Amino acid sequence: MPKGTRDFGPIQMMRRNFIFSTIQQVFELYGYQPIETPAMETLDTLLGKYGDEGDKLIFKILNSGDFVSKIPTNLLSEAITPDLSRRITPEITEKALRYDLTVPFARFVVQHRDEITFPFKRYQIQPVWRADRPQKGRYREFYQCDVDVIGSDSLQNETELIRIIDRIFADLGIRVTIKINNRKILAGMAELIGQPERLTDLTVALDKLDKIGIEEVKKEWLTRGITEKAATELQPLLTVKGSNQEIINTLQTNLSHTKNGKAGLDELNQVLVLLANYPLQSTVEVDLTLARGLNYYTGAIIEVKSDDVIIGSICGGGRYDDLTGIFGMPGVSGVGVSFGADRIYDVLEHTEGFPGFTQTSTQVLFMNFGDKESPIAYQLAEELRNSGIRAEVYPDVAKLKKQFQYADQNHIPIVVMIGESELTEGKATVRNMITGLQSDSSIGELSANIRSYLLSL
């Protein structure tokens, strides 16, 4: 198995399905519809969308057949340098594995624009692949669960996504803080200090405020061309403590005369006002240090952190005003968030938050006593399945100890034994594997008895 990839056994699958189905159900409750795109995209579609570092992390597929003969001969006669590999790559690959779900979604929207009714509310739950160095909690194949509205400017969408986040984590039993910011507020700060061109420098350092403190941020700003005076002017805005309303009030005092700052504050404020109509289980917190892929987002920026487990963000996203422009369809605004299923899995594992899983594993095992006794077992198992009960018959005539071990190791709660004596008497011995208690049932009433027992659990 390649490093950074994983197998999932039955228990992990059930836990993962719990996460996926919870997320999917909430997406659908809010009217989002599923789509899927192929694992492979053309290299053209992916390259240049994730920066130089991203391009290197894209898994490329070697062309089939005689790929060497397609390499221009002048390349082949060159000295071997790392740069040569980079230049030969497009000559021998034309497909690659998707790196995220956003770029394939943009390609999907442009390609199917005539079939799509806008606003288009879609969700997509699929694996992505990145040639990152594998480490704890970072894999080369992992699932993203994306939900986006495209073709609507309304801030109701931002509000709805926050409610979706709140409901999903409530349903998963994970306590979270939902952090929100707005790119325009950050742009307003750059405007305020008279250095609008320094927006990226401003935020790259700001992003580390939590970790390194304001003094270090100010030092980094200096190295990045932000003046001492500007830093002093920004400091009170960024270190203000208090409720969301208090933060907004401070910003309003200082930023409302900047064009971007005013627009961003209005948006942020409106989202908070709309949210106030609903009881949320999560904390919603204005966080001015939040920048996340700033070059990409144009309005709201959203990020979700677990309250109980120290781990990177488990969900994040924002508004982008020109997702499809790169594929020749400009001016379509969208807003969306992506849930990281693998980190959510890690959080639930830490908090022991997974429910006890009985829903997809076998409920009833019939022991196999031999060719004479097993036909009635097979028949009764079929009867149970007809009423939706997951049942199996041990396929081999093995020692009872081995059969019991099988039931035990597969966490099967009920074992039914119909041996020679039971068969003669027309009855079955039913063992509750949880309590260890055994009882008898007539064969005729066995299905009904098991059904009512399972309902009572």
Next chain:
Amino acid sequence: MPKGTRDFGPIQMMRRNFIFSTIQQVFELYGYQPIETPAMETLDTLLGKYGDEGDKLIFKILNSGDFVSKIPTNLLSEAITPDLSRRITPEITEKALRYDLTVPFARFVVQHRDEITFPFKRYQIQPVWRADRPQKGRYREFYQCDVDVIGSDSLQNETELIRIIDRIFADLGIRVTIKINNRKILAGMAELIGQPERLTDLTVALDKLDKIGIEEVKKEWLTRGITEKAATELQPLLTVKGSNQEIINTLQTNLSHTKNGKAGLDELNQVLVLLANYPLQSTVEVDLTLARGLNYYTGAIIEVKSDDVIIGSICGGGRYDDLTGIFGMPGVSGVGVSFGADRIYDVLEHTEGFPGFTQTSTQVLFMNFGDKESPIAYQLAEELRNSGIRAEVYPDVAKLKKQFQYADQNHIPIVVMIGESELTEGKATVRNMITGLQSDSSIGELSANIRSYLLSL
């Protein structure tokens, strides 16, 4: 989008989910448990398992970084021939996309042998990738749905798989014929004619009997080294018409003195006897021409054809006595079948067999009349979601015509309008989009009214 790959929009997704969930539910009713393996396997794991042709069709992943420098310099100085590409491939790739689910499953079993309780009943529903030339009904990315029991010799497993096939196609509403054969019967025929070493030649031609007729098969046999006398001896066995029992009787008369033939007939007979205990909806048909991947199967061979649509097999499999031997764990017998989700999709499309899908799409759309009217709509939508109803509010204040079009094109059955006058009167106008009828409801009773209406559908 790379050729041979497809996007799936919401309608296709719902249809595909209908197929996957039907298959999955039946697998689980019979006690099979889900696993998943990574999309990528090491090249070593995959190469040499599918024959030379198969090896060529495996999608290989280009190594990251400076791959050129890893190519032995003597290879780089060679003349450019197609063979050079073949020899350079293992120097610049070490991972590949899985070609089927069977080989990754074998690798899984060997790797996790200490955690697995045998017999191991697993299912796996995942895409596979093949660099085949794309054509109608053949894709480079497609889904397989595999179900296997491993570590049990009992013929009860073969019987169970046939019942699973029968139940799945009954649940999908597809009429099928389940063809069965046994490799040992074919080996018995080769034994009968004194040419046991010609088993493959015998079956490669026999496989075409349906298409080209017995005379052509006999001609091909001659070219493949099977004698005229042998062909004459086999003909009556292969052209016998009648019930399964009549075919078995004829074989018994002619083959029961061969070691393999007797074993194969006993197995086939026993499976049919066990099956007779259950009412099946499908036809089960002994088909002596069935060979499918003969080098792989060692006992039962199973293939399923649609009765109503002319298309290749939609499910197939058999028993293999040494799946894991290639990975160093010999002597583990298994039996399994694989359902082809894409062909099943095509069959259901031809027969118009998909149910009408309302289950995952939005049930109720609230129109958006503006900032004054929409808060109550958002609140009522949330109320509906709390009782599990999929509801959305149109996010923008758009013309009613546009909002109705949205409802129409997304097949939303109920539209709720709360405009200025409705708001004043404390009522809502509810439009049934199927009948076009409109009625009023007080806002207080709206949720209850919609719930009971949806239940009545």
